Amino acid sequence: MTYCVGLLLNEGMVLLSDTRTNAGIDNISTYRKMFTFEEPGERVITIMTAGSLSTTQTTIARLQEAIDDPDATSIMTAGTMLQVAELVGDTLSTVSANVAHKLGERAQSARASMIVAGQRRGGEPRMFLIYAEGNFIEATADTPFLQIGEHKYGKPILDRVVTPETSLGDAQKAALLSMDSTLRSNLSVGMPLDLVVIETDSCRVSRQRRIEADDEVYQKMSADWSVALRHSFANIEVESSGDEIPGYSAA
């Protein structure tokens, strides 16, 4: 399994992915699921991947091959971020159809999805969720985050705190706490984590880091959040509503 989340904010974009892959519960590995393509000041694109490792690795390799080929249209030369999303979608769809064909009855396991985030000079920062069939949706001010993989455990915190006005610092915190809830509930999502921040109009990676399992700052944040949640829980008063069956008095 996988959990990747991307936040699209006025100040910029925050992207966070885990690195755990598994082929059955007894075969677990660490693979990078976040790939950054950058021509600083001109264009920056980050792609995060979920689903079949065979499909996603081949898709990223083909996108890279096109970048290396001076005669090909690539995500680094496409005219707009929309065209970048279409290019990634077409490549992903071709590769996953190919892998599905090889898998026959197990074609379902060829599926993969991606989050593509980036900005080119003169354009807006944009973020897309690309499905296995190559179609996609885009993050908007109403829904300023996209998730792929094991998305449910980490969604409530994002729903409550993330808006386009959220600062980049708070957005990193929200993404990490969203990941923290997911790590606790699904063993197939695992450390280390990859984090990228792209400030609006910089057209470059502003911050990039790998957060290891023994990272003290992360561990402290995670522990503080547990304490804060339990403290909040203890302080919520559920008064008896006064009817004759005290349905949920806190006594």
Added chain:
Amino acid sequence: MTYCVGLLLNEGMVLLSDTRTNAGIDNISTYRKMFTFEEPGERVITIMTAGSLSTTQTTIARLQEAIDDPDATSIMTAGTMLQVAELVGDTLSTVSANVAHKLGERAQSARASMIVAGQRRGGEPRMFLIYAEGNFIEATADTPFLQIGEHKYGKPILDRVVTPETSLGDAQKAALLSMDSTLRSNLSVGMPLDLVVIETDSCRVSRQRRIEADDEVYQKMSADWSVALRHSFANIEVESSGDEIPGYSAA
């Protein structure tokens, strides 16, 4: 969709279900998913249901028919709670196989699952999760809660605060906050809610209530929890870890 959660604690059991059913997103109804069978002081059993309404209604109706038949073994006469779980499992499995047969290619939509919780005089309080095939698992001190339906959104809060030592008041609060996160994230889970509390060794329903959408106590709890979460979030400090890429400084 559905969300039902049952907590098995030293002090007793707390059971909470929503009431929304849908046959497609354009056909939404309210149906009770919690059924209580009681001979006060002797035996109390609460069953919560998720999945195909056609399967669950028929299963409950058959269990009721057996109770009404003086010659049949029913959940009210079975010797132990384990035998009750087996009886519910056998009935559910027979009914769902029958509905699946009628559905042919759409057999998958006949699936249903149930939580069965109860105590008979002289026995222990026990709680089981019954799968469509009739097999089941039981809540234990290590995992003192069971969920059916849309379980992921509401699991993090339970993971963090529920142990067998949790009081009945706190357990109701935890169940309601777990439901609150689910209601926010999945529109196909909906109010009103049904809540039942069974105190250990009472062998009767100690509290039972339906919580309507306009319930002021529930609304206040939900609003207070949102405020507390946002407050906790604002107070979590994520310091820069001092390396040269300030990966997640909160600034």
